[in-house]
Amino acid sequence: MVLIRTMQAADIELGLRLCRQAGWNQTDADWRRFLEMQPDGCFVAELDGTPVGTTTTCIFGPVAWIAMVLVEVTARRKGIATALLKHALDFLDSRKVRTVRLDATAAGQPVYEKRGFAPEYALTRYEGTAPQVAGHGDVTEAATNSFAEIVAFDQRMTGTPREKMLTRLFAESPQALHIVHREGQLEGYTTVRHGANAIQIGPCVATASAGPVLLADALNRCAGRSVFMDVPRDNAGAMGIAEASGLRIQRHFTRMCRGDRIHDHVEAIWASSGPEKG
Numbered sequence: 205m206v207l208i209r210t211m212q213a214a215d216i217e218l219g220l221r222l223c224r225q226a227g228w229n230q231t232d233a234d235w236r237r238f239l240e241m242q243p244d245g246c247f248v249a250e251l252d253g254t255p256v257g258t259t260t261t262c263i264f265g266p267v268a269w270i271a272m273v274l275v276e277v278t279a280r281r282k283g284i285a286t287a288l289l290k291h292a293l294d295f296l297d298s299r300k301v302r303t304v305r306l307d308a309t310a311a312g313q314p315v316y317e318k319r320g321f322a323p324e325y326a327l328t329r330y331e332g333t334a335p336q337v338a339g340h341g342d343v344t345e346a347a348t349n350s351f352a353e354i355v356a357f358d359q360r361m362t363g364t365p366r367e368k369m370l371t372r373l374f375a376e377s378p379q380a381l382h383i384v385h386r387e388g389q390l391e392g393y394t395t396v397r398h399g400a401n402a403i404q405i406g407p408c409v410a411t412a413s414a415g416p417v418l419l420a421d422a423l424n425r426c427a428g429r430s431v432f433m434d435v436p437r438d439n440a441g442a443m444g445i446a447e448a449s450g451l452r453i454q455r456h457f458t459r460m461c462r463g464d465r466i467h468d469h470v471e472a473i474w475a476s477s478g479p480e481k482g
Contacts (some may be wrong), residue, residue, distance in 0.1 A: 206284055208291040211246035211258065213239060218248065218255050222274035227400035230272070232241040233376065234480070238262070238272065241368050243293055249275070249284045259288040261296055262481055265365045265464060268301040271480040273312070289319060293462075302464045307434075307479035319477040321460040325470055327435040330451035331402060334426035337449070342414070343421040346381040346393065347373070354383065354393045361409045361472040362482065369481050370407075373397065382421055384414035394418040394475065402430035406475030412441070415474040419445050422475075441452060442474040 211219075214234040223230045238260045239246055249257035256279040260272040270292050275284045296304055307327065308316050346354065351374050357369045373395060374381050384391045392410020396403050405422045408415065419442065423431070433451065435442045436459075457479055476482055 205252060206282070206287050207250045207253075208247050208287060209250065210244065211239060211248045211260075214246050215255065215258070219258050219272065219274070222258060222276060223400065225277055226274060227401070228242050228274075229401045229404060229478075230480070231398065231400050233397075234399075237372055237376075238480070239370075241372065244344050245292070246272075247288060247291055247295075249288050250302040251279050251282065251284065257284045257288055259292050260293050260480070262300060262369065263296070263299060264368070266302045266464075267364045267428035268296045268299075268304050269481050270296075270304060270306045289315070293319065293372070300334075303466055304462040305466065305482060306460055307476075307482070308460050309455065309457060313458050314458070316460050319462070321462045324459045324461050324465070327434050327447075327459060327476060328437055328443065329454045329457065330433045330435060331454040332402065332431065332449070332451040334403075334405075334423045334429055334431045336427040337420045337424045342384045342386065342417055343382050344385065345379060346383045348378060350390075353390050354381075357393070358407070358409050361469045363466040363468040364482070366481070369477070373477075380425075382418065384410065384418060386414075392418050392474075394422050396422055396426060396431075399432065402432045404476055404478055405431050405433040407473075408442075408479040409472055410474055411472065413431070415439075415441060418443060419474055420426040432478075434478060435475070436470045436473050438470045439474060 219235045242262045245261035256276040258274045262269045381395045383393045392414035394408035
C-alpha cells in the first residue's frame, strides 16, 4: 500500500539518497531550503511502511512549483510517482493556487500532460568546466540592502514573486550575488551555488546588455571547476555564451504550466535557478 505523508527533516537523508541514485545535483542545503520554504508542502511516499519517494512544492503567491519527484529504483513502476504528483496537486488546489509550473524531462512530460500541464518553452542544461574569461567593471558584489531591489526586478522579469526563495539564496551566500547597476538602475543579477556534482550558475536575470557580462563574471568565478547552467532556448545570447565557453549539452527540459499562463520575459532569463523552482 502507498501512503503519502508530510516530509520531515529526518527524511532529508532519503532525499539525498534518491538524488544520488538519479545523478541529480541537490545537496543537504537544498533539501533544507525546500522544507523551510514550504514545510507543509513537501511529501514522502511510503510503500508498505518503507519510505521510497519524495516530492516538493513551493508557493509563491498565485504561482507554485512542483519539483523533486523521485522514487527508489526498486519501487518504480508501482504508481508511486503518480500518487506523489496527485497529492502535490491536491495540496496546491486546496490552497487555491492559480498557476502550477514545473520543469519536465522528456520521460516525465507525457505524465504531466495527463495531469493537465501544457508546454511553455524549452530549456537546455549545459555542463562542463568553466573557462577563465575576461571580467567586466560593471559587475559588482551586491550589498545586503539591495536584496529588495533585486527581488522586485526578478518579479518584473519572471512574473513570479520569488522573494522567499531568493532572499534565502542570497543570505546563504551573500558574496556569490553579483549585480550590474548603471545610472541608478539595476539591470540584472546572478548568483552561483555549490551542488553535489557541479556548481549551479543561476538564477541570472538581466537586460540584454547586462546578461552577457553577468554570465561572463559567473563563469570567471567558477573557472576550472565543473558547472551546470540551465538556459531557455529562446535566449539565443545565453546559449551562444554557453557554447562559446566550451560547455556541452547534458539534457533538455520543458517548462510546463497548469492553470493560468505566466507572462515571464524569457529573453531576460540568462540562467534558470534550476529545475526545482525556475
